Amino acid sequence: DVKVTQSSRYLVKRTGEKVFLECVQDMDHENMFWYRQDPGLGLRLIYFSYDVKMKEKGDIPEGYSVSREKKERFSLILESASTNQTSMYLCASRLDRVTNEQYFGPGTRLTVT
Amino acid sequence: QQQVKQSPQSLIVQKGGIPIINCAYENTAFDYFPWYQQFPGKGPALLIAIRPDVSEKKEGRFTISFNKSAKQFSLHIMDSQPGDSATYFCAATLVVRLYFGRGTQLTVWP
Numbered sequence: 001d002v003k004v005t006q007s008s009r010y011l012v013k014r015t016g017e018k019v020f021l022e023c024v025q026d027m028d029h030e031n032m033f034w035y036r037q038d039p040g041l042g043l044r045l046i047y048f049s050y051d052v053k054m055k056e057k058g059d060i061p062e063g064y065s066v067s068r069e070k071k072e073r074f075s076l077i078l079e080s081a082s083t084n085q086t087s088m089y090l091c092a093s094r095l096d097r098v099t100n101e102q103y104f105g106p107g108t109r110l111t112v113t
Numbered sequence: 114q115q116q117v118k119q120s121p122q123s124l125i126v127q128k129g130g131i132p133i134i135n136c137a138y139e140n141t142a143f144d145y146f147p148w149y150q151q152f153p154g155k156g157p158a159l160l161i162a163i164r165p166d167v168s169e170k171k172e173g174r175f176t177i178s179f180n181k182s183a184k185q186f187s188l189h190i191m192d193s194q195p196g197d198s199a200t201y202f203c204a205a206t207l208v209v210r211l212y213f214g215r216g217t218q219l220t221v222w223p
Binding site for chain 1 (some may be wrong): 123
């Protein structure tokens, strides 16, 4: 079974802090994704990565950056957290560009106060 | 703009009922249409998916109906059970990306 793990289930940070959200997958998947989930808005793509050291902006990249130094790990960085970044963050991975199914982690609920 | 439009936002049915969730899209380049199911505290998981050259797909109690000319697709859950209570997302794929609908929160009363 594919396993996607996220470093924290719940996180509380203060406005202005730098925040790191970590995601690890154990199935040698090439593609990895970060989504944000808000009630009534569905899942919105923040960034994705085709492969190591490669990244592409999604629909809402402002205020976020990412890092993928190793194939199994994809980090989402909030350079200076703001209250409007309070949300559920979901990481997903996919085998490659040909395979369609994405596997999701359990999510990190981030609260910025 | 929203690439995939989903309705209704919430749905309540009795056990044994047949909830139907509808989605519509505009981009004819989409080539794969999955449905994801999400339980509270969990990430979404693939439930069932269809390609645009097929009009219907069944897996157990779950059926996707696909109307290519109308650019619409829907999820039907036969003989719904309380354990089906979850949030359902339709989606469409273009190259690498998945575009999600906004979700439908389904409640099945016993």
